[in-house]
Amino acid sequence: xxxxxxxxxxxxxxxxxxxxxxxxxxxxxxxxxxxxxxxxxxxxxxxxxxxxxxxxxxxxxxxxxxxxxxxxxxxxxxxxxxxxxxxxxxxxxxxxxxxxxxxxxxxxxxxxxxxxxxxxxxxxxxxxxxxxxxxxxxxxxxxxxxxxxxxxxxxxxxxxxxxxxxxxxxxxxxxxxxxxxxxxxxxxxxxxxxxxxxxxxxxxxxxxxxxxxxxxxxxxxxxxxxxxxxxxxxxxxxxxxxxxxxxxxxxxxxxxxxxxxxxxxxxxxxxxxxxxxxxxxxxxxxxxxxxxxxxxxxxxxxxxxxxxxxxxxxxxxxxxxxxxxxxxxxxxxxxxxxxxxxxxxxxxxxxxxxxxxxxxxxxxxxxxxxxxxxxxxxxxxxxxxxxxxxxxxxxxxxxxxxxxxxxxxxxxxxxxxxxxxxxxxxxxxxxxxxxxxxxxxxxxxxxxx
Numbered sequence: 001x002x003x004x005x006x007x008x009x010x011x012x013x014x015x016x017x018x019x020x021x022x023x024x025x026x027x028x029x030x031x032x033x034x035x036x037x038x039x040x041x042x043x044x045x046x047x048x049x050x051x052x053x054x055x056x057x058x059x060x061x062x063x064x065x066x067x068x069x070x071x072x073x074x075x076x077x078x079x080x081x082x083x084x085x086x087x088x089x090x091x092x093x094x095x096x097x098x099x100x101x102x103x104x105x106x107x108x109x110x111x112x113x114x115x116x117x118x119x120x121x122x123x124x125x126x127x128x129x130x131x132x133x134x135x136x137x138x139x140x141x142x143x144x145x146x147x148x149x150x151x152x153x154x155x156x157x158x159x160x161x162x163x164x165x166x167x168x169x170x171x172x173x174x175x176x177x178x179x180x181x182x183x184x185x186x187x188x189x190x191x192x193x194x195x196x197x198x199x200x201x202x203x204x205x206x207x208x209x210x211x212x213x214x215x216x217x218x219x220x221x222x223x224x225x226x227x228x229x230x231x232x233x234x235x236x237x238x239x240x241x242x243x244x245x246x247x248x249x250x251x252x253x254x255x256x257x258x259x260x261x262x263x264x265x266x267x268x269x270x271x272x273x274x275x276x277x278x279x280x281x282x283x284x285x286x287x288x289x290x291x292x293x294x295x296x297x298x299x300x301x302x303x304x305x306x307x308x309x310x311x312x313x314x315x316x317x318x319x320x321x322x323x324x325x326x327x328x329x330x331x332x333x334x335x336x337x338x339x340x341x342x343x344x345x346x347x348x349x350x351x352x353x354x355x356x357x358x359x360x361x362x363x364x365x366x367x368x369x370x371x372x373x374x375x376x377x378x379x380x381x382x383x384x385x386x387x388x389x390x391x392x393x394x395x396x397x398x399x400x401x402x403x404x405x406x407x408x409x410x411x412x413x414x415x416x417x418x419x420x421x422x423x424x425x426x427x428x429x430x431x432x433x434x435x436x437x438x439x440x441x442x443x444x445x446x447x448x449x
Contacts, residue, residue, distance in 0.1 A: 008303035011356075011391050017299055018312055018357060019371070021339070022364035025271060027198030033186050036178050038243045039196035040366040045172040047189040050162035055105040056084075058157045062118050062146055063088075063097040063109035069148050075121065078143040082106060096146055105158055112157035119147040165189060175367045197366045202239050203266035205249035206232050207259065207278035207287060208345060213251070230415060231276040231350045235343075238354055238448065239274070242362045254278070259290040267294070267315035267338040271365065274358065277345030287342050291315070295337065302357075303429070305390040306349035306412035310357060311342035339365075346412040352393055352424070355447035375426060378441040382406035384433035391429050395421035396441065404441055 009017075028042045057063065068076060079095035082088040088097055088106035097106050105112065121144065165171055171185055172178075178186075178194070186194060211229040212222065222228075229251060239246045247270065252262045259278065266273045278287035288311060291297050297313035304310075314337040341358055343350040360371035381403035384394065395417040396404040404425060407417040425433075426440040433439060 006301075008301050008308065008390070009299060011302055011304050014299055014302045014310070014312075015357060015360065018361050019364050021298070021312070022361045024367040025198050025200060025365050029196050029198055030193055031196055033183055033192055033194055036183060036186075036194045036196060037180060038241070039178050039194070039199075040243070040363075040368055041172055041174050041176045041178060042195045042197045042367065044170045044174050045186055045189070045191060045194070047165045047167060047169050047171050049165075049189065050167050051165035051188055052159055052161055052163065054161045056159050057099045057101055057103050057105055057112045058159050059112065059114045060100050061112050061114040061157065062148070063091065063099045063105050063112050064095075064148070064152065065091065065093065065109060066111050066152050066154050068094055068096075069113075069152055072149055072151055073147060075145050075147045078120075078146050080106070081143060096148075098143065098146075110154045110158075111152035113148055113150060113152050114157060117148070117150045119149065121145045121147055175369045177363065177366075177368050200242075200244045200272055200362055200365050201247070201270045202244045202272045202274055202362075203247045203249055203270040204232070204235055204239065204274050205252050205262055205266070206276045206345075207252045207254060209254045211251045211277075230347050231343075231345070234347075234351055235274065235276060235354060238359070239362070241448065242359065243366065244272075244362065254286060256286040256290055259286040260293055263290055263294055263315055263340070270338055272339040272341065272362070273315065274341050274343065276343045276350050278342070287311070291340050291342070295340070302353075303390045304353075304356075305388050305392045306346065307344055307353040307356075307393075308390065309342075309344045309349075310353045311340075313340045314338060315340055344412070347415045348395075348418060349412045351415075351418055355444075356393070359447060373442055373446040375440040375442050377438050379403040380406075380425070380433050380435060380437045380439045382433070383435050384427065387427075387430050387432045389429050392427040393424040394427060395423075396425050397422040404439065 031039060062078070063082070064076060068074070076094065076096040078098050079092060080088050081098040082103040083100050084102035087104050091097055091106045091108035097109065099105070099112060165188070171189060172182055176182060206229055210225050210227055212226050214228050232248070236246050236248060247266070249262060249266060252258050263273060275287055288297060288300065291311070291313045295313055295315040297311060299312035301308055302310045316337055341361070343353050343358070363371040378398070379402070381399060381401070382405060384406065394410055395407045397420065399405050407420055409417065421444070423441055423443040426442060427433065
């Protein structure tokens with residue numbers, strides 16, 4: 001008698017269920033802005049000042065009053081020089097101030113004329129030119145004269161106070177994943193420290209008696225059926241890029257007791273357990289029953305290709321034993337259930353399901369609201385007639401014409417395809433692709449940052 005399996009879960013439903021269970025972690029850290037790249041902001045960043053703090057010059061030139069330059073060729077006396085970091089005196093009628101980029105615009109000036117449109121005059125030239133404010137005063141010694149070759153407009157080349165940021169404005173919202181530009185923005189309002197969400201603590205292990213770590217055996221001594229463990233390397237790197245504290249628990253033998261023990265140990269000290277392999281339907285796939293013995297499996301098998309044997313569940317707090325396995329990198333024990341995600345063992349399946357499902361889950365654990373990648377419409381420069389009933393994600397790369405080329409071998413064990421490619425194409429169930437069709441392209445740059 002053949003056992004019936006439940007229908008495969010559509011991808012969008014599976015992703016929605018995952019995100020619904022990804023309650024943001026409660027812990028908070030205060031870190032130096034220097035060290036906050038990639039962290040997720042836990043509280044709004046509110047500006048205590050205007051940026052810029054006062055009107056300043058957008059370029060090197062001359063600050064003046066538009067009323068003093070009724071026509072091109074007007075000559076003004078240069079009464080002061082203002083560099084960035086200094087401040088000038090109120091501008092008197094008929095005078096100009098030599099000013100440099102970023103310097104405060106003196107009171108009374110209403111425009112800045114870039115130096116390329118001005119001509120500094122020598123004494124002989126100045127004496128032969130018609131000018132405004134030609135008589136110097138004892139309290140304002142002349143620094144020379146300048147001929148203005150264009151008629152300025154009010155506000156020209158002046159950056160207004162608060163033009164970028166106004167006092168009291170929220171410049172970065174809680175839930176923002178901090179980028180280098182965001183760090184610069186925080187620094188621009190004087191923030192040397194930021195409150196961020198705690199890093200997710202993730203336990204990572206692989207299952208499979210066939211797995212060998214690089215360095216343990218040279219290729220010529222590998223026994224029949226053995227393979228090097230590639231998944232462990234890219235999964236750890238992807239988790240670290242997402243800001244996780246990763247505990248690598250190595251390779252767990254294909255035994256149910258060993259798998260249960262590894263899950264129990266990991267659950268005591270981690271927010272998430274991520275495994276690779278052992279979640280399919282074979283007799284040596286022990287992860288699924290081990291999770292069910294310690295907690296519950298909420299999601300299993302998704303209608304995608306590659307990556308069908310994807311699993312999500314949790315390990316109950318009662319099974320954790322409070323201090324099982326000691327501490328993870330010095331982190332104290334935890335209470336409450338631990339999330340579990342099981343990825344397929346085939347490397348491409350493992351990589352694709354991580355990028356499409358685990359990545360948004362981990363970001364949501366850190367309080368990020370916008371976790372879904374952005375697809376781009378692009379022209380297929382290939383034919384795909386092998387339409388599958390599952391939703392497919394094909395490895396592709398852009399060519400010089402802006403179209404997408406397809407890697408020839410789309411097998412789930414062909415890891416070379418993920419290095420050759422620069423993204424994937426999202427193919428709906430049962431839909432072939434003809435050359436020239438517009439398809440949904442998702443760059444790896446959206447998925448690996």
